[in-house]
Amino acid sequence: MTTALDNYHARLLRVLDYIDAHLDQDLDLDVLSRVAAISKFHFHRQFAATFEVSVHRYVQLTRMKRATHALAWNEAQSVTDIAMDAGYEAPDAFARAFRQRLTQSPSSFRKSPDWSSWLSAFGPLDSARNKLMKIIFDYEDIIIREVPSTPVALLRHRGDRAKLPQTFETFRAWCKAAGLAPETGRSSFMVFRSEREPVNPEDYSMDICVAADPEISVTAPMQRAVIEGGRCAVLRYPGQTNNLEPAGLFMYRDWLPQSGEEARDFPAYVERKLVPVAGTQAHEVVVELHLPLK
Structure with missing residues (x-):
């Protein structure tokens, strides 16, 4: 059944x-x-x-x-x-x-x-x-791999999630002007520094980043930062989505307690990138949730 x-x-x-x-x-x-x-x-x-x-x-x-x-x-x-x-x-x-x-x-x-x-x-x-x-995740869907550190340009969002689209609009405009739009193959990241829906909406906190090599000039309102490398549990999300809470719940509530692993002192984050579909001119969005491990 x-x-x-x-x-x-x-x-x-x-x-x-x-x-x-x-x-x-x-x-x-x-x-x-x-x-x-x-x-x-x-x-x-x-x-x-x-x-x-x-x-x-x-x-x-x-x-x-x-x-x-x-x-x-x-x-x-x-x-x-x-x-x-x-x-x-x-x-x-x-x-x-x-x-x-x-x-x-x-x-x-x-x-x-x-x-x-x-x-x-x-x-x-x-x-x-x-x-x-909630029904699509299985323990075998999560792999542990060594992830390299990634230099990024970062934009901080602090406050009500209702204002997130404005932050993303600023982020996209900067990336486009800097030649770092998703179509260029650059990975983008979201680093989750709070719950998705905290009791006080103003406590919501997230960093939005794009991979930016050291030679790339990072100007306001962005700032230079690094996504820390190291061992990570990685769960690829099926299809495009703006709500990774189900995947996060599975990793923290179900997978982590039975895995014998311990979370590292760095927030969970998601990486998105456009990858070409073999034999076509189309691209697909690859979304991977990372849980840093000790």
Whole structure:
């Protein structure tokens, strides 16, 4: 029964990965039910029952989220083009849906994004994916390896997580200007210095970094730092995600106590990098959670 359930959940997670990778294509029930290998007459009910959001709404939210990224970070793309990419035939319809979801017009969001509303609007996406994340980890998924020290340019975030998108916006802009964007193959890091949701939101603390060789000039608001090398337990996360809490819980709560290992006095961190897919021009995001060990 456990194997059958795991296989079933894996098929539904495959649908989420497919949606992420094919937002510009037709994502109707016929297509997605085939990806899941589930009858289309039952697929939409099973999807909604599992993720607590309909497949249609999930696709809409995912496309809308991509649209917010384009508005915030791609000034060259017009609002009309962004609306079309999000699946709307007219900018007015896109503007109404955008305002309903984020309480701002697209043009207002482009000038001054309200990231608190953004987090609230797209919470269901993280929530849906996390419904099944807890079942996918196994002790054999974690490997211990010697990790080299990595010089980085670092940007500190201190305070409410609702302000994280603004910090990431600053980080991305600096990386782009410095020629260190993800497309260059550079690894980026997030060093977790507090709980994901501390009792006092202002106690949230995280460092955002990008690999930067010593010869690279690091200017404000970034500062030079080093991701310490040494032995690490490493867990590769399946697919792209912004919530690594399930993986962190598995490592700390389940794996570490039975492993005989001890955590080193350095925070857990995640490394992300774009790697080419063999035989294609596409890239995939590799996400690895590191737990430093003594």
